[in-house]
Amino acid sequence: MSADEPGQGFSVALRTATWSDHGDNEGSSYMTALVEGRLGRDEYAVLVAQLYHVYDLLEDAADRMAADPVARAFDFGDLRRREALQADLAFFYGPGWQGRISPNDATRRYCDRLREVCFEWPGGFVAHHYTRYLGDLSGGQYIARQVERSLDIAAGEDGVRFYRFPGKPKGYKDRYRALLDGAPWDEAERARIVDEVKLAYRLNAEVTAELSRDLRIEPAA
Numbered sequence: 001m002s003a004d005e006p007g008q009g010f011s012v013a014l015r016t017a018t019w020s021d022h023g024d025n026e027g028s029s030y031m032t033a034l035v036e037g038r039l040g041r042d043e044y045a046v047l048v049a050q051l052y053h054v055y056d057l058l059e060d061a062a063d064r065m066a067a068d069p070v071a072r073a074f075d076f077g078d079l080r081r082r083e084a085l086q087a088d089l090a091f092f093y094g095p096g097w098q099g100r101i102s103p104n105d106a107t108r109r110y111c112d113r114l115r116e117v118c119f120e121w122p123g124g125f126v127a128h129h130y131t132r133y134l135g136d137l138s139g140g141q142y143i144a145r146q147v148e149r150s151l152d153i154a155a156g157e158d159g160v161r162f163y164r165f166p167g168k169p170k171g172y173k174d175r176y177r178a179l180l181d182g183a184p185w186d187e188a189e190r191a192r193i194v195d196e197v198k199l200a201y202r203l204n205a206e207v208t209a210e211l212s213r214d215l216r217i218e219p220a221a
């Protein structure tokens with residue numbers, strides 16, 4: 001399928017071309033158990049630890065991409081998550097959190113791919129950035145409410161800072177989609193970005209699949 005669609009911007013084409021890949025994430029046993037309130041603090045903390053490794057690298061890549069006029073525009077305002085993740089990890093694991101977390105095998109593979117494509121290829125950086133940050137601003141806002149309720153932590157407090165942004169998600173999302181629509185990528189580059197987003201979804205799904213296996217989380221009944 002073409003990465004573009006007549007009369008629509010790239011943001012719509014990208015979403016349409018990758019939405020079935022999104023379903024593998026939304027439907028994973030771990031994410032389903034999380035939003036259904038079946039996980040405790042320790043089980044949530046392991047996901048936060050995996051995400052820390054991912055965002056730490058993505059935000060190093062964002063520093064590198066500051067030299068690229070197209071890619072740097074996507075790293076705007078208050079999107080960065082590293083500090084929020086650090087506060088959440090200190091809450092769950094204590095002040096020595098850095099020595100108590102480690103990437104699982106799937107997170108290692110995800111990070112390997114980030115190292116391969118996000119530091120030299122602006123489109124690859126945007127593909128991975130989109131998959132995480134627009135997700136956090138979208139379904140992530142629903143996930144946040146479920147996690148806050150089930151872990152009994154007030155919105156925006158340590159432990160659940162990750163999904164909360166200082167401004168309204170809609171404003172960030174509108175701006176993000178306008179950047180996708182306005183980026184000067186030709187059809188071939190758009191197709192490469194679509195493929196990379198599909199891969200990013202798969203790498204994410206593998207992280208939660210591994211967590212489901214390790215924590216012995218059953219699929220929804």
Ligand code: HEM
Nearest residue numbers: 015025026031032035130131132134135138139140201204
């Ligand atoms: C329980 C898990 C999840 C649920 C319930 C969920 C739900 C949703 C929903 C309802 C939307 C559409 C919101 C809107 O149109 O504004 C959305 C968008 C999105 N989600 Fe998820 N999601 C989940 C997990 C994930 C994960 C793990 C990722 C990343 C790996 C992700 C990435 C995205 C992205 C990138 C979008 C934006 C698509 C676009 O509009 O271009 N989601 N999600």
